[in-house]
Amino acid sequence: MRIRVLGCSGGIGGSHLRTTSLLVDDDILIDAGTGVGDLSIAELARIDHVFVTHSHLDHIACLPLMIDTVGELRTRPLTVWTSAPTLEVLRRHIFNWSIWPDFTEIPSVERPFMCFRELRVGDEIDMGNRAIRVLPAQHTVPAVGYAVRGPGGTLAFSGDTTVCDEFWDAVNALPDLRHLIIETAFPDRDRQLAVMSRHLCPDMLAGELEKLRHEADIYITHLKPSQMDITMREIAETLGSRSPRMLRNNHVFDF
Incomplete structure (x- = not known):
């Protein structure tokens, strides 16, 4: 896949x-x-x-x-x-x-x-040698995430979400999680805006990743263009041991 x-x-x-x-x-x-x-x-x-x-x-x-x-x-x-x-x-x-x-x-x-x-959350759609599972998410409008499972493992994608225990319960139940793509839209200086718009900032992300029970590669998505550098710097300072990486266009996951 x-x-x-x-x-x-x-x-x-x-x-x-x-x-x-x-x-x-x-x-x-x-x-x-x-x-x-x-x-x-x-x-x-x-x-x-x-x-x-x-x-x-x-x-x-x-x-x-x-x-x-x-x-x-x-x-x-x-x-x-x-x-x-x-x-x-x-x-x-x-x-x-x-x-x-x-x-x-x-x-x-x-x-x-x-x-x-x-x-509905929890549904899994069989696509031959692949399956798409619907994950919970919390945003300003009704939202979900998705897990994509293939023969070589699973990738989970949060979509747009804020703090969401149900998302982590679902992710921790996934088999063979290889990759996690999770949003962080704002730097910590805009934490209030992140809370209002139901996104994450680095400090909130750190709390959320404490709930992850898998050893998976972590990629950060949905960075605001004018704040990418400061947000990724804060993520590195706060979560360096987990080595999250900024997701980039044309990145390819083969598994």
Whole structure:
């Protein structure tokens, strides 16, 4: 199994900052942020499933454009998987004919370019030699994380979350956890903002990682572009023994 980071930033800018999206092999996306826009049309057309963590724009920005671009090139609908509250937001506020066409009805209700599938925390979707498990998360809107399991181990992704004991209970129950991708959006000087926006800062991250029972490689995602250096410096000072690394675009996990 191969997971390629298409985007992992908390913002955009220049040639290297893209918002959240992970490409699993060549047919599954975890989130559909601006990093998806770097894929070729042929690569976009090979994607059959999109697993969305939550409804914020930095995680769904390319979903409407992607389905508009490749819908007619596909022989079956693109399946968008997410929680019921997030599905409702996508239906009501994105694919609503005002912001964007409803591709669950195009070219017809019987043969649409896109379909929605509801997920609940704890669900595990079998994808042949891979499986996607839904993890709990806590954010300003209903949100989930995901664990991607293949023959060589498991990668867990927090999505956007604040302090969440249930997330760690679920992560600690995963078999053969190899990699953990967890968000830290703000430096400690903005702790109040992190708490208000239900993200993490380094000090909060340190408390959360005390709950991790696996020996896994830890990668930091969702850093705010103007604060990346200070946030990673604080993480290194606070969590040096765990050696967390900054996730970067085009990082590839092979396992």
